[in-house]
Amino acid sequence: MQVILLENVPSLGKAGDLVKVSDGYGRNYLIPQKKALLATEKSLKVIEHQKRQVQQRMEKTKKNAEKMAQQIENLSCTFIKTVGESGKLFGSVTSMDVENYLKENGIEVDRKRISLEEPIKNLGMFTVPIKLHPEVAAHLKVWVVQE
Secondary structure: OOEOOOOEEEOOOOOEEEEOOHHHHHHHHHOOOOEEEEEEEEEEEEHHHHHHHHHHHHHHHHHHHHHHOOOOOOOHHEEEEEOOOOOOEEEEEEEHHHHHHHHHOOOOOOOOHHHHOOEEOOOEEEEEEEEOOOOEEEEEEEEEEOO
């Protein structure tokens, strides 16, 4: 029996794959659990159409992420902080500060996408990676200067 998987099934395949399984496994487990669909010509066409739609949506979101990455790359962020005698900052520059700066410049980015491993506690220039899409990352230049 051939079935089209509707979701990822361990040791069998990914969603959208056309796989051959035993009649009992398909009829008694995969189809009733809504993990698979019987492979008919109509269902194959429907799945192919859905794959094309998903592919188009993914390409559109990737293009939008690339545009946003270009905007972020063109920005240069400067934070003015008070500094102690040893050259250490009072406080730090966190991903929340970077998120607020981007919001002020009209770019909406979730704070979880800003890959700042630990808060910036020193003066200088830092590059902060921002993951906008699984394939697209932007790098924001952050300057931390003394007040």
